Amino acid sequence: MATHEPHWQKIAKAKFVSITESIPKAWRLESLPSNEEQRDVTGDYIRQYLSEEEVEITEAVATTIVHNTSAGRWTAEAVTKAFCHRASLAHQLTNCLHETFFDAAIEDAKALDDYYSKHHKPMGPLHGLPVSLKDQFHVKGVETSMGYVGWLGTFEGKRGTGKEKVFESEMVKELRSLGAVLYCKTSVPHTLMTGETVNNIIGYTWNPKNRNLSCGGSSGGEGALIGLRGSPVGFGTDIGGSVRIPAAFNGLYGLRPSHGRLPYQGMANSMDGQNSVLSVVGPLAPSVGTLQLLVKSLLSREPWLHDPLVHDMPWRDEKAVIPQNRQLSFAVLRHDGAVELHPPVKRAVEIVVQALEKKGHKVMDWNPPSHKQGLDFLAKAWTYDKGADMRSAFELSGEPAAPQLGHTYDADSKLEPPEDAIHIAGNNVAMREYQKEYMEYWNSTAELTGTGMPVDIVILPVAPFAAARPEGYLYYGYSSIVNLLDYTACTLPVTTVYKNVDTMDPSSFKPLNSLDRKVMATYDPEIYDGAHVGVQLMGRRLQEEKVLAVTEYVAGMLDSINLHRL
Numbered sequence: 001m002a003t004h005e006p007h008w009q010k011i012a013k014a015k016f017v018s019i020t021e022s023i024p025k026a027w028r029l030e031s032l033p034s035n036e037e038q039r040d041v042t043g044d045y046i047r048q049y050l051s052e053e054e055v056e057i058t059e060a061v062a063t064t065i066v067h068n069t070s071a072g073r074w075t076a077e078a079v080t081k082a083f084c085h086r087a088s089l090a091h092q093l094t095n096c097l098h099e100t101f102f103d104a105a106i107e108d109a110k111a112l113d114d115y116y117s118k119h120h121k122p123m124g125p126l127h128g129l130p131v132s133l134k135d136q137f138h139v140k141g142v143e144t145s146m147g148y149v150g151w152l153g154t155f156e157g158k159r160g161t162g163k164e165k166v167f168e169s170e171m172v173k174e175l176r177s178l179g180a181v182l183y184c185k186t187s188v189p190h191t192l193m194t195g196e197t198v199n200n201i202i203g204y205t206w207n208p209k210n211r212n213l214s215c216g217g218s219s220g221g222e223g224a225l226i227g228l229r230g231s232p233v234g235f236g237t238d239i240g241g242s243v244r245i246p247a248a249f250n251g252l253y254g255l256r257p258s259h260g261r262l263p264y265q266g267m268a269n270s271m272d273g274q275n276s277v278l279s280v281v282g283p284l285a286p287s288v289g290t291l292q293l294l295v296k297s298l299l300s301r302e303p304w305l306h307d308p309l310v311h312d313m314p315w316r317d318e319k320a321v322i323p324q325n326r327q328l329s330f331a332v333l334r335h336d337g338a339v340e341l342h343p344p345v346k347r348a349v350e351i352v353v354q355a356l357e358k359k360g361h362k363v364m365d366w367n368p369p370s371h372k373q374g375l376d377f378l379a380k381a382w383t384y385d386k387g388a389d390m391r392s393a394f395e396l397s398g399e400p401a402a403p404q405l406g407h408t409y410d411a412d413s414k415l416e417p418p419e420d421a422i423h424i425a426g427n428n429v430a431m432r433e434y435q436k437e438y439m440e441y442w443n444s445t446a447e448l449t450g451t452g453m454p455v456d457i458v459i460l461p462v463a464p465f466a467a468a469r470p471e472g473y474l475y476y477g478y479s480s481i482v483n484l485l486d487y488t489a490c491t492l493p494v495t496t497v498y499k500n501v502d503t504m505d506p507s508s509f510k511p512l513n514s515l516d517r518k519v520m521a522t523y524d525p526e527i528y529d530g531a532h533v534g535v536q537l538m539g540r541r542l543q544e545e546k547v548l549a550v551t552e553y554v555a556g557m558l559d560s561i562n563l564h565r566l
Contacts, residue, residue: 002178008149008397012200015145017150019091019202022100027088040530041093042208046228049089050082051456062129069128076109076128080181081129081232087184088206088229091188094211094457095202096221098135098185099142105130105183112179119510124179124295132174135185136192136268136543138169144268147190147199150396156268159395166475170265171235171281174301183288186221186234191390192279194268194380194404195245195463195473204470207249209496215469216246222284223250227532229450233290237267241462246463247284247491248534251418253551254284254491255291256482258542265307271389276428277379277483278309288552289566291490295544305447311542319545322553330356330450332365333460337503338372339516340509341476342523343466344502348494348533352459355557362450366458369437369479377431378484379425384424386416387507403471435485442540456536457550464519466497466531472522475515489538490551494558499529 020028029049038045047055057065057079066230067072084102091097115123122128142165145151155163172516175182190199195524199206205220208228215224219236223246226234236243238256247254250550259278269279275411283294296315304310322328331355335341341349387408394401394409402410445455461478482489501523511517536556539547 004551006398008200008399011152011397011558012149015201016223018369019100023088024092026486027304029089029092030412031171032092032279035095035206036180039211040209041211042228046086046089046093050086053078053544054085058086058229058232060232061238061287062285063287063293065232066125066127066129067291070122073211073332074128076103076112077106078128079128080105080109080183082175084183086228087132087225087230088459090208090225090228094206094215094224094228096187096205096215096224096230097396098145098147098187098202100184101139101142102183104141105181106128106290107182112181124180125293126175128181129180130232131180131224132231133157133172133182133184134187134222134234134236136237137181137185137235137432138167138174138266138268139172139185140168144185145201146192146268146521147188148199148393148396149200149399150393154239157393157462167266169267169299170263170268170303172297172308174263174303177301178297179420184225184231186219186225188219188221189217189402189404190393191401191405191409192218192237192242193241194218194402195241195391195476196404196470197402198398204545207467207531209251210467211532212527213469214249214473216467218242219284220246223252223441226250226286227253229286233283233285233294234282235283237279238492239277240482240483242474243282243284244462244479244491244536247534248493249467249532251493252284252286252491252536253288253493255282255295255544255548256280256489257282257295257544258486260309260311261313261542261544262295263303263307263310263315265309271385274381274384276424276431279376282389288548288555292548295548301366303432313542316545319543321550322549324464327451328361328456328550329451329453330361330363331455331458333447333458336371336477337479338477338512339464339519340462340511342520343504344495344497344528344531344533345461345464347502348535351494352492352554353557355561358561359522360558363444364448364455366460369434369442371477374434374438374481375477375486376544377434378480379420380427381431385418388415388418391415391425404473431484438485456539457547459535460538462491462534462536464523466492466528466533467529467541469522476521479536482536482564487537487538488541488543488545488547491536492536492554493534494552495533497525497531497533498526499525502528
């Protein structure tokens, strides 16, 4: 007997096909290797499908691209076409795109070239720079599904609003005014609340460096695309690690700014109106200089005049320098008291610590208030509505939730009543008190650093693993604590997994709890071999300039002493 295909599945398949068909035929690959046949599709593998000129353009960092487009050496059209081609290849190899609008992008690029020809100057500081966007940004002419089948053909699940395919998010307008070229939107997990990117439209988005593993989430499509250099820079969002996780998993720099630094106005989101722990928007790129360029350029547009939640805080050049009159002081968190690190992540942390100590910087142990206590407050904030918002999005089409999300959103599971105002207020007070306690602990380190100043930067893992195996993202504590505190953090690529170096003696591991045991059980050096490994550098609130400057300094240090590949 023939089985009936659910209506949602037909819609999802049609959308998947439409994404593929939006890729020009000349750029479609005739055959695709399986993940087992070709684990790593970065570098030479993807280059084989590109011309020498396309490789030169797409492997240049954003600062080089805008230098060349602003000087008339490269046309915006040539740059845009090169990245459209490479993004098309990236999608076929990893499932990283939700929307392409290449034709519109090329027309925008031509208009920029016309402007340059007429005025002999660039449109703005991002003249001709392709920028990719996570599928939360609204861009005219294309859909915003956020991975939900039920959002296709709607505006955030609603029909007849008049905003469908015409409304644009605030940052989209600002990027255009700066001369950027927008050309694609990248994959996300439906709900945005998992560290793996999976939905019923595009399936699973793989890690291009090691296709045994996840690209991360929820800005996972950005991580995979930029990891394959199908974009020189993109924007994701972060409420529990969603910029930093895919950045670390894909060997990239990713900035999680404090709330209110960059504009979020007009973007689609989950749990919109939950204001205890707010999602923030941040860039991912292969270089720190790119992050600095994008943040500085956006702030030059005075986004606080158009987003009521953005602080009136221009880029501060004086904060973006390393102090010359004293040594920096660092702290390191090697274990958060809940889950042990996989061997390659342990090694990455120690590489950074040793590099800093060799340069004369003091690195002290970080012993803050209990992270578990803080994470409990965060978990409550994420579940104030008991899943009602996300469940309603699934109910629009009848599609099931991915297994990574558990059973909270199953149609046949009981929906608990949401938290009332008294309990929400109580959690907010408890969070504020915890943040105060953490702040004072940080202040107290002035007595230990030897500089007379508190610790400048804290080194900590992004996750206990180099990347998650499918359905294996079991613990978010290392990334999410930053969101609870609303601190600024940036990822730092450090090394890759070496199966003969990153070994483990099971008898030496003493799990603290069942979750600790489960997380460590996911490690297999053969499966992880070759994967990127990164850490994060955490500063205090609204220290974006300082955190980026220190990240660039440490990255240069790793390169200069040749430790980043050990």
